Amino acid sequence: MNEYAVTVIGHDRPGIIADVAEILARLGLNVTDSTMTRLRGHFAMTLVCSGPPVAEEIEAALEPLTADRTLLVTVRGVMEEPVHEPTGSHHIITLHGADQLGIVATLARTVAEAGGNITDLTTRLSGALYVVVAEVDAADPAALEVALSSAAQHLGVEVTLRPADADLL
Template sequence: MAELAVTAVGADRPGIVAAVAKVLHERGGNVEDSAMTILGGHFAIVLIVATDDDPDALRAALEQGTGPLELVISVSRAEGERRPHEPTHLLSVYGADHPGIVAGVTAALADLGANITDLETQVIGRDEPVYAMVIEVVADDEAALEDRLTSVCEELGVDHTLRTIEAETY
């Protein structure tokens, strides 16, 4: 079986996940990895699916099976090797909302070779809104990471906290 990357985005409403999952199941696909979220009134799905299906055939089937939901669907081969994505650090960034926060912080992480495994942002509050960003990161050199983040966040006029994530033992 090949792995395909499937994305679907549309106005948030009940039934999106069920409709997509139904088509995948009917075509013998197995969802191996997924992320789903609501952003600004839109629901977004990203899936890695193990299937014998051709990407174009699966996209057509998903478009037909989810037609009334008016989703924008993309299907492509999931290229590249799978790497473990266990984050080593949790980074929180917060301050007055302004352009450039995500660009500045993520550029600093990229410069250090840190891998972002999850990133969420939100503006909190109405009277005095605060921009909050939480990032899960895989990074080797915590001291270099802290030094670079301190510098970048100071330039951006935001605060940050960096915490080590301890591996859970089961």
């Protein structure tokens, strides 16, 4: 079984997800992981899928979606992910404050240096207010909280760290 990362970016319009998902299903590809969002009128999606086709078949099937040049589609083979033991507990970081250059860079470096791993990150600019929500695996939440407090003071923003609620299925 082959595994691929399919990315789609471009101008948003209704039906992009349906178009891509239907093509992948017709090819016999199972979507095993995905993330999709709309950013200021632009669409971004990454899907990890598995199935029998080769990358060239997938690219050819998706090519009609790029004909009007408003979407860019890429297909890349991905290696099987090694099984990793959890490196810490799952937490949520929220940050809000005045927009300024370097907020994401500072936050990401702070988490990395504290031994944490960002597993999801979302940012939004609302007027002059910048908001970040990040999911992290924290090996030492207390140390991460101290590091985040220092970074927040340096940036002049508010930051909170809280344990993530378990997903209920």
